[in-house]
Amino acid sequence: AQSVAQPEDQVNVAEGNPLTVKCTYSVSGNPYLFWYVQYPNRGLQFLLKYITGDNLVKGSYGFEAEFNKSQTSFHLKKPSALVSDSALYFCAVSPRDKGGYNKLIFGAGTRLAVHP
Amino acid sequence: EAGVTQFPSHSVIEKGQTVTLRCDPISGHDNLYWYRRVMGKEIKFLLHFVKESKQDESGMPNNRFLAERTGGTYSTLKVQPAELEDSGVYFCASSPIVVNTEAFFGQGTRLTVV
Numbered sequence: 001a002q003s004v005a006q007p008e009d010q011v012n013v014a015e016g017n018p019l020t021v022k023c024t025y026s027v028s029g030n031p032y033l034f035w036y037v038q039y040p041n042r043g044l045q046f047l048l049k050y051i052t053g054d055n056l057v058k059g060s061y062g063f064e065a066e067f068n069k070s071q072t073s074f075h076l077k078k079p080s081a082l083v084s085d086s087a088l089y090f091c092a093v094s095p096r097d098k099g100g101y102n103k104l105i106f107g108a109g110t111r112l113a114v115h116p
Numbered sequence: 117e118a119g120v121t122q123f124p125s126h127s128v129i130e131k132g133q134t135v136t137l138r139c140d141p142i143s144g145h146d147n148l149y150w151y152r153r154v155m156g157k158e159i160k161f162l163l164h165f166v167k168e169s170k171q172d173e174s175g176m177p178n179n180r181f182l183a184e185r186t187g188g189t190y191s192t193l194k195v196q197p198a199e200l201e202d203s204g205v206y207f208c209a210s211s212p213i214v215v216n217t218e219a220f221f222g223q224g225t226r227l228t229v230v
Contacts, residue, residue: 004158034218043120043223044159044207051216090159103149103172104209104219106159 002027004091006107013081014115021076021110023091031093033074034104035065038088047089050074061085081114088112118142120222122208128228134196137225141190141210148191149211149219150183154204162206165191166213177202198229 004025013019025031033050048059055067065076074091088111092104121140129135141148150162162181163173167188176183180199185191195202205226209219 032216036221041223043122044209044221046218046220049216049218092159103161103164103175104151104159105161106151108156108158 002093002095002105004093004105004107006089006091006110008110009108010111010113012113012115015083016080019078019081019085019112019114021089021091021112022073023075023107024071024073025091025093025105026072027093027095027105029096030069031095033065033067034092034094035059035063035074035076036090036092038090038109040087044090047076081112083114083116086112086114120208120210120220122206122222122225124225125223126226126228128230129198131200131229132197134194135198135227137193137195137206137208137227139191139193139208139210139222141208142220144212145210145220146188146213147211147219148185149209150191150193151207151209152204153207153224154201159207162193195227198227200229203227203229 035047036044048057050057050067058064063078088109090109091107123138146167148165151159153159161175164171165185168185182194205224207224209221211219
């Protein structure tokens, strides 16, 4: 069965420190990879995606993610965390098909708490 | 440009009642998706419309759920009759039919069945 794993329910980091939110996936082929963020009382906001090319993808708000094909991972990173980054982060993958994107398969989410 | 809009934002209903959720996608987006997140778990795919046609409804839990997209614009998701396990946050997303384009999500409808 196709699945996405976010092994940490919560990640705590001090403001100014680097952060990593982990994601691994089990999906056949070469899926598209995404990160979305949900702030309190808001919808899911797109952060970044990997389609092809450079394994390091840069996205919104200073976030980046590194694709590792051999480990089937797509970890989200930021060099210096802000308190305003505190939110719920979802990793998602989409199996490739001839029509482009298909449905998204999500992880359970990781709550990021950045402390002053 | 307006984003994906969902109505209502919250709904509390009794078991056995009917609830209809609405999603207005971004104008011009032919793809429309419904997802659901049950408390603390992963967001799960329910179904996918391309214009007014159901492309994939493999995630619909059972026949108590009915989704429509008349005219290929807004979509409704009806739950009839609602059960306790239907509680969760229902998200709608839309995207254009363009390769390599991400989906845009609404703020979700929080459904509580008591």
